Amino acid sequence: MRRLTMVSGLVACLAAVPTGIRAQEVTLSEGGQVYAATCSRCHNPRSPSERSDAEWDVIMAHMRTRGNLSGRETRAVLYFLQATNVSSGTGEHAGQAERPGAMSQGPGGATPDTDQVASGLQLVEQKACMACHKIGPHKVGTVGPNLNTVLTRRDAHYVLRKLESPTMDNPASVMPQMNLSAEQREAILAYIVSISKK
Amino acid sequence: MPESTLRRSWIVAALFLPAPLLAQTIPPRPSHSFVVSGYGTAGWLKTQGLPNGSFASLNPVLLFRMTDKIFAEAELEFGFEDGGTATGLEYATVHYLANDYLTVSAGKFLVPFGVFSQRLHPSWINRFNSMPPFYGHRGGIPGVDPLLPVIGDIGAMVSTVAPLGGVGRSLTFSGYVTNGPRVSEHDMGRERPDFAFGAFSGDNNNAKMVGGRVGLVLAPGFELDLSALRSKWGEGEMTPNLGTSLFLTGYNVAAEYRPVAALELRTEWMWLRTGVEHMDTTTSTSEIETQPQFGGYAQAALRQGAWEPVLRLGLVNINQAEENERLTQYGVGLNYWLSPSVAVMAAFELNRDHFNNGADMPNNRFLIHWAFGF
Numbered sequence: 100m101r102r103l104t105m106v107s108g109l110v111a112c113l114a115a116v117p118t119g120i121r122a123q124e125v126t127l128s129e130g131g132q133v134y135a136a137t138c139s140r141c142h143n144p145r146s147p148s149e150r151s152d153a154e155w156d157v158i159m160a161h162m163r164t165r166g167n168l169s170g171r172e173t174r175a176v177l178y179f180l181q182a183t184n185v186s187s188g189t190g191e192h193a194g195q196a197e198r199p200g201a202m203s204q205g206p207g208g209a210t211p212d213t214d215q216v217a218s219g220l221q222l223v224e225q226k227a228c229m230a231c232h233k234i235g236p237h238k239v240g241t242v243g244p245n246l247n248t249v250l251t252r253r254d255a256h257y258v259l260r261k262l263e264s265p266t267m268d269n270p271a272s273v274m275p276q277m278n279l280s281a282e283q284r285e286a287i288l289a290y291i292v293s294i295s296k297k
Numbered sequence: 298m299p300e301s302t303l304r305r306s307w308i309v310a311a312l313f314l315p316a317p318l319l320a321q322t323i324p325p326r327p328s329h330s331f332v333v334s335g336y337g338t339a340g341w342l343k344t345q346g347l348p349n350g351s352f353a354s355l356n357p358v359l360l361f362r363m364t365d366k367i368f369a370e371a372e373l374e375f376g377f378e379d380g381g382t383a384t385g386l387e388y389a390t391v392h393y394l395a396n397d398y399l400t401v402s403a404g405k406f407l408v409p410f411g412v413f414s415q416r417l418h419p420s421w422i423n424r425f426n427s428m429p430p431f432y433g434h435r436g437g438i439p440g441v442d443p444l445l446p447v448i449g450d451i452g453a454m455v456s457t458v459a460p461l462g463g464v465g466r467s468l469t470f471s472g473y474v475t476n477g478p479r480v481s482e483h484d485m486g487r488e489r490p491d492f493a494f495g496a497f498s499g500d501n502n503n504a505k506m507v508g509g510r511v512g513l514v515l516a517p518g519f520e521l522d523l524s525a526l527r528s529k530w531g532e533g534e535m536t537p538n539l540g541t542s543l544f545l546t547g548y549n550v551a552a553e554y555r556p557v558a559a560l561e562l563r564t565e566w567m568w569l570r571t572g573v574e575h576m577d578t579t580t581s582t583s584e585i586e587t588q589p590q591f592g593g594y595a596q597a598a599l600r601q602g603a604w605e606p607v608l609r610l611g612l613v614n615i616n617q618a619e620e621n622e623r624l625t626q627y628g629v630g631l632n633y634w635l636s637p638s639v640a641v642m643a644a645f646e647l648n649r650d651h652f653n654n655g656a657d658m659p660n661n662r663f664l665i666h667w668a669f670g671f
Contacts, residue, residue: 129464132464132465133464133465135517136464136465136517136518137465137517139518139555139558140514140520140553141416141417141422142421142422142638142670143634143637143638144637145637145638146637149638150332154332156362157330157331157332157360157361157362157368158332158334158360160360160362160368160392160394161334161358161360161368161370163394163400164368164370164390164392164394164400164402164456165415165416166416167456167458167467167469167471167512168458169397169398169458169460169467170394170396170397170398171397171460172460172465172467239464239517241517241518241555241557241558242558243558268602269602269603270603270634270635270636271602271603271634271635271636271637271640272637273637
């Protein structure tokens with residue numbers, strides 16, 4: 100009886116956690132990092148474009164119960180999946196909704212290098228590349244290769260092709276298809292060049 | 298802690314309980330609340346000394362999100378077995394997502410004793426294309442009894458998670474009460490019976506199985522899980538077997554370590570103690586003897602692009618008291634990933650079986666299969 104009282108009391112206390120705690124916001128960067136950290140605990144991370152945004156909402160409830168994720172972790176991963184899901188078209192950051200690369204074009208079409216690098220940095224942050232890659236000051240991504248040193252192993256043409264088609268050399272790549280324009284790919288490359296360790 | 302203090306804490310907690318549970322309105326049902334997921338396998342195997350064979354299975358997982366807080370899931374299983382089609386219900390569970398840190402579940406669920414059986418057994422998740430020798434269920438080695446006493450059972454479970462700071466770091470706990478085991482088959486020539494759990498086994502001794510698992514995720518690539526369970530079991534299919542003193546106790550340690558993203562190291566080991574009745578025919582008396590068992594596996598997988606070589610060491614010791622009742626497995630495999638959830642997996646197992654009066658019986662196998670998750 101004493102054990103039962105203790106257990107039921109503990110459960111009641113946990114259930115009584117105020118609702119306000121649940122309302123914490125998550126960011127895309129956090130979502131990407133939690134996605135990279137928690138999904139690969141058991142399996143290959145799935146590409147966000149495999150399912151619709153609504154389906155991910157249901158599936159993440161399954162993953163929460165199976166993987167002992169917190170509510171915040173679940174929301175963070177769901178946000179990342181939906182935001183980078185170009186197949187659904189409902190993602191906040193999906194497809195061509197944001198075109199900073201294109202917007203950086205100056206008068207007459209000439210794009211200063213510094214603008215291109217800044218646009219690349221903006222895109223990297225919007226697409227949460229740091230969730231899976233070490234890039235610039237971000238050192239937590241471990242799913243994908245280190246982008247600070249990628250140009251010591253690959254040439255610029257490879258990086259551009261990979262950004263255009265993530266599965267072009269590895270059918271099992273989990274990198275989401277970002278539907279980047281040619282200008283956006285060039286901008287990201289310019290940023291990678293600017294941070295590269297030779 | 299005095300009983301009165303416990304009572305007071307329960308009453309205080311109960312006063313707060315209705316606020317989050319009752320004061321909120323039922324959230325609207327999401328626009329898309331039903332999803333079919335799952336996994337399947339098709340393959341071929343050759344076991345030394347046995348005819349070669351093919352196998353196929355499909356495990357649809359039905360996910361139904363009724364509200365933001367209520368979620369139901371079930372996994373069905375269709376496969377070939379003994380020349381016919383076998384069907385099964387792996388689990389059927391309803392979860393109440395009480396808040397960010399607490400989930401209450403009921404129904405038939407995969408018992409969190411260790412990690413492999415609850416999280417890693419689907420064919421596209423398991424890096425090696427056969428089950429570890431302790432698991433047994435579908436893909437077990439012919440003639441070798443599985444060690445794992447329970448996969449799924451009926452009852453209730455409480456799961457909690459406490460963030461430890463930093464991305465992906467947490468302390469988790471799952472505690473459960475289930476019907477527990479009853480004997481499905483007991484060849485009196487064997488000391489340990491086969492246990493059955495789940496929907497059709499019931500509770501024939503009014504003694505529930507209790508257990509839990511504590512998981513410590515110290516870093517995104519490092520997790521340690523400790524599990525324990527305790528139950529009583531009894532003979533008898535039709536009549537309740539009350540007051541039995543036959544017991545089953547288990548402990549499990551599992552760990553996962555990823556020093557780099559491409560390298561996955563896993564291990565899981567379990568210790569079981571089963572109380573069995575030993576009859577002394579000379580004195581016509583019986584006493585309870587403890588039968589110790591031990592087993593586990595260690596596995597390494599290294600991903601290189603689409604290719605992934607895998608190594609596994611497995612061990613099952615059905616009766617630690619007897620030297621010659623064990624199996625040792627050395628396995629090497631190679632996977633080719635067609636997508637993050639589809640792979641062709643080939644493996645060779647070198648199985649050293651010491652079950653037959655000390656004779657070293659080779660039971661080696663080659664397996665190749667196509668595994669897919671959807």
